[in-house]
Amino acid sequence: MARGKKSGKKAGPVRKWFFRLFKAGAFVTLLAVMALVIAVYVARSSLPGYEDLKSSPNGQMIRVLDVSGKELFSMGPSYGQWLEYDEIPQVMKDAMIAVEDRRYESHLGVDPIGIARSVYVRYQRGRWVQGGSTITQQLARNIFLNNSRTFARKGREMLLALAMERKFTKEQILELYLNKVYYGGGAYGIDAASRRFFAHSAKDLSLGEAAIIAGLVKAPSRYSPTADAKAAIGRATVVLEVMQDAGAITASQAAGTKPAEVDMAPEPRQNSVRYFTDWALPQLDLLIDETVEPIEVWTTLDLGMQRAATAAIQSGAPAGAQGALVAIDRDGAVRAMVGGTDYVTSNYNRATQAQRQPGSAWKVFVYMAALEAGYTPNDIVTDQPIQIGNWAPRNSGDRYAGDISLRTAFAYSKNTVAAAIGNDIGTSSVANMARRFGINTPIDVNPSMVLGTSDVRLLDMTRAFASIGAKGIAITPFGITKVTTMDGDLLYQSKFDGSRVLVDPWVAAGITDLMQTAVQAGTGRAANIGRPVAGKTGTTSSNKDGWFLGFSSGLTTGVWMGRDDARPVRGLQGGRAPAAAFASFMKTAVASRKVEKFDTELMLPEWQLEPDEEELFGAPEDGLYVDENGMPIETGRGLEYDMEGGQAADGPPDAPEQLDQDWIDSVLGRGEEPEEDTPAPAPDDRDEPEAGVLPSRSEE
Known part of the structure; x- marks a missing residue:
């Protein structure tokens, strides 16, 4: 008994403290509830009236200008007819409630169950996946707040949602929501979305169309039918499943509705400017915070150059092939961008998105790494058969020139010399050079990489050449010069940073000399084009890709041509259609610019001319080789080694025809005109990436 009494004495104070804490907690909770009620009613009293909310605008107007201030187009919100609650099809209301807020009719503006589920999923996955926001909360955020993910913003959102539920009916809130939410494509409200995507009023929405629109709210850009029809259809199918699970439609209705069969409105006609704006305008999110006030966006695009670029690609791309062009000014400003032959039929931007093998255009990185390692343009290298491990690269036509200068090897795009250089300095040095100049796609460091077997983007390659043209200073492409309000207040101004040096000036001068x-x-x-140009061709195996990249008078231009399915294109070589498109564009683009000579003095030593193995198509039955016009090419110019025996293939090695310094000076505009009987080369790019055991990706 004594022990029991002793225990009771101990339990008394514990019970007493428990009740004290309980009372304190209840009191604090009561105060919190009272404070919340007061805050809700204060917020309720400050809310605009229903008619005011109906008339308030949504979205941001954006006026896009070219470099001279000429308007390219305006973009921003489009509004359809305001639909009263009773005018909105029931399937639209059911779809939105089912997919966004199943307990909409029962909660008070905030759904504790939804919040708990969101927190649980966050705990499971380690990141926020479900927001837990009700329709009322989403409406409050769209009208009064922003999309920042902070607890303070979430708290205000909940408070406003509770206040809105006290001031407006469920029908009014849903009406506001359906008429004001953004559905992608610039459309605010279901009527604007219906007209944008289906070309008719929202009053006539079918179940399939309603499912597509309801699916857009989660991610308007990702699920927009105009951006990704497959994603939009997949999302609509999920909406139908959710509607069936919620009891809004029957299983037979869900099974009988095919979102893929919904007739979509035709896209408005676009032009090639959209390739540029599709790339440039998303950069606004990183440049400014303003998301409400109307703004003017001044871009770097030159409409004259853009028209010339479009014409060059459309007229120059071989039949059945695509083409792309990027032009970058000396400060990184993108003056023209064409991502395909026709934006209407394909808005896929091959200038910024496609990854293709660059072929011999990659050799600029090989030779820059060589120059940095101590090579000079006048060094003598040997063009002869070579084997590195079990890889045996070859020149087209299996023809070799023997001892030639580094400058000659680059000019005639000698594969065996590039392979020997890569083997000498290490392919990792070449990869590091490419990374330094802005190539951020994966680079394979096997021996064949020196011939351009790693995929790259045209924009990245053009950027690299622009940095060479800037004497080794890093150039970063950009598309927006400044952003202002409609009143002229400056929100953003681009600045050129010329402080990052990629290579020593003499390395940039050396590669410019070679190009x-x-x-x-x-x-x-x-x-x-009748003025100094430095550049490089590139052709991949079987003529799957053709490249030309170069610069003149401060403007760097890159051209790519090929098929999207990477099939061979007959006659496609970097020195032909891409180089011709480059010339066609540049003649217009730099016509009003000052002629600029390169800093390097291009002095070539005497070297012996060889037939252009980069252009030879192979020996026809009569034993003759032909040029791009089908004319026979004379052989027997000496120093052309037979693949197997090392003997001169066509003619005695002791009687070569020579190309002397006088002829080279005349070609470069520095000397007297050559004599009429002086032979001139007819080279073209005919790059064969590799032979034997290491096929390129495009050959697999």
Whole structure:
């Protein structure tokens, strides 16, 4: 008994403290509830009236201008007819409630069950996946708040939702929501969305159409039928399943509705400017915070250059092939961008999205790494058969020139010399050079990488050449010069940063020297425009890709051509259609610019001319080789080694025809005109990435 009494004495104070804590907690909870009620009613009294909310605008107007201030187009919210609650099809209301807020009719503006589920999923996955917001909360956020993910904003959103539920009926809130929410494509409200995507009023929405629209609210950009029809249809199918699970439709209705069979409204006609704006305008999210006030966006696009670029690609791309072009000014401003032959039939931007093998255009990184490692343009290298491990690269036609200068090897895009250089300095050095110049796609460091077997983007390659043209200073492409309000207040101004040096100036001068030779006397002669040009061709195996990249008078332009399915294109070589498109565009683009000579003095030593193995198509039955016009090419120019025996293939090695310094000077505009009987080369790019055991990706 004594022990029991002792225990009771101990339990008394514990019970007493428990009741004290319980009372304190109840009191604090009561105060919190009272404070919440007061806050809700204060917020309720400050809310605008229903008619005011109906007339308030949504979305941001954006006026897009070219570099001279000429309007390209305006974009922003589009509004359809305001539909009263009774005018909205029931399937639309049911679809939205089922997919966004199943307990809409029963909660008070905030759904504790939804919040608990959201927190649980956050705990399971380690990140926020479900927001737990009700329709009322979403409406409050769209009208009064922003999309920042902070607890303070979430708290205000909940408070406003509770206040709105006290001031408006469920029908009024749903009417506001359906008429004001953003559905993608610039459309605010279901009527604007219906007219945008289906070309008719929302009063006539079918179940399938309602499912598509209801599915857009979660991610208007991702699920927009105009951006990704497959994603929109998949999301609509999920909406139908949710509606069936919620009891809004029957299983037979869900099974009988096919979102893929819904007739979509035709897209308005677009032009190639959209390739540029589709790339440039998303950058606004990183540049400014203003999301409400109307703004003017000044872009870098030059409409004159854009028209010339479009014409060059549309007229120059081989039949059945696509083409892309990017032009970057000396400060990184993108003056023209064409991502395909026709934006209407394909808005896929091959200039910024496609990843293709660059072929010999990649050799700029090989030779820059070589120059940095101590090579000079006048160094003598040997063009001969070579084997690295079990890889044996070859020149087209299996023809080799023996001892030639580094400059000559680059000009005629000698594969065996590039392979030997890569083996000497290490392919990792070449990869590091490419990374330094802005190539951010995966790079394979196997020996064949020196011939351009790693996929790249045209924009990245053009950026690299622009940095070379800037004497080794890093160039970053950009599309927006400044952003202002309609009243002229400056929100953003671009600034050129020329502080990052990628290579020493003498390395940039050396590769410019080599690239000028390639255009004036090598594989890129079709890119001549009557003023100094430095550039490089590129062709992948079986003519699947053709490239030309170069610069003149401060403007760098890259051109790619090929098929989207990577099938061979007959006659496609970098020194032909891409180089010709480059010349066609650049003649217009730099016509009003000052002629600029490159800093490097291009002095070539005497070297012996060889037939252009980059252009030879192979020996026909009569044993003759032909050029791009079908004319026979004379052989027997000496120093052309037979693949197997090392003997001169066509003619005695002791009687070569020579190309002397006088002829080179005349080609580069520095000397006297050559004599009429002086032979001139007819090179073109005919890059064969590799042979044997290491096929390129495009060959697999």
